[in-house]
Amino acid sequence: MPFIKKMIAYNHSWAAEVTRDKPDFFKTIARAQSPETLWIGCSDARVGPDKLGGLPMGSLFVHRNVANIFATNDLNSMAVLEYAIDVLKVPNIIVCGHYGCGGIHAALEHSGIQPVDLWLDQVRFVFNRHAKELKKLPKEGRANRLAELNVEAQVHNICRNTIVREAWKRGQDVCVTGLIFDIHDGHLKQLGIEFRSQEEWEACYGEAFSD
Ligand SMILES: [Zn+2]
Incomplete structure (x- = not known):
């Protein structure tokens, strides 16, 4: 080959x-590895995190899947989060989505490809939660906005997770934030969501996302 x-x-x-x-x-x-950040990103070949952030080897503990989803019913996601927080004690968690995401487009269109289609139901839940706003947008704008809202939803899934809540409770530094990568110009941007404590998170969204 x-x-x-x-x-x-x-x-x-x-x-x-x-x-x-x-x-x-x-x-x-x-x-030993001593990364400063857990990176949760999309599997898309164009969004390799070391390259985007210009970071040296060893900086990131990485978890990638289609459409950068953090799902509490996914053993892989949970194992990565537990190891990052409890063993590596990373102080930063970044969820990074991107415009032009095939997973987001497939979620909007029901690709019918199993099991990808099932996996993307998690993005459809996000769509349903924001359907009123999203339905007003044109096709590409809708997908890009859904990519942002999906990042926000995954940030909240992490903040409401017991592993992170317990870390915050014992005083461990954990900052959870969301980024979006614009594949059209190569720029990363912050989405204005960043939480460093249970109180910060609850003040913004705790009620909306509580069980
Ligand atoms: Zn993607």
Whole structure:
């Protein structure tokens, strides 16, 4: 497979270059990981988080899936959050969505592809919650706004989760925030949602999202 051969050749020259610049780099990172951020993003090939943030290796603990969903009934999501908070003690959690998201478009159109279609029901719940606003928008604007609202919903799913609430209760620093990546110009932007404590979150949305 030419692609694999090309990738391995690139990898070897990259490793040699890094070692030339920083001879102890791999020895240091091999000891342990100590990321500052848990990144929850979309699986889309164009939105690799290290590249977007210009971050060095080891900065992010990453969880990606179609349409950047954090679902409490998804063992994978829950295991990642638990490990990030309880073991790695990351102080930041970022949920990052993006415009032009195929998952968001598929949620709006009912792709019919199983199990993706089932997975995207979680985005449809977000759509239903904001249907009045979204139905007024043209097609592309609707998908982009839904991508933003989906990020917001996932931020809230994280904030209302026991793992994060317990961390806040014991005084652990955890900041949960939402970003959107504009695939048309390469810019990341903040969505104005950021929570550092149970009180901050409840003051904004606790009632709307409580069980
Ligand atoms: Zn996407």
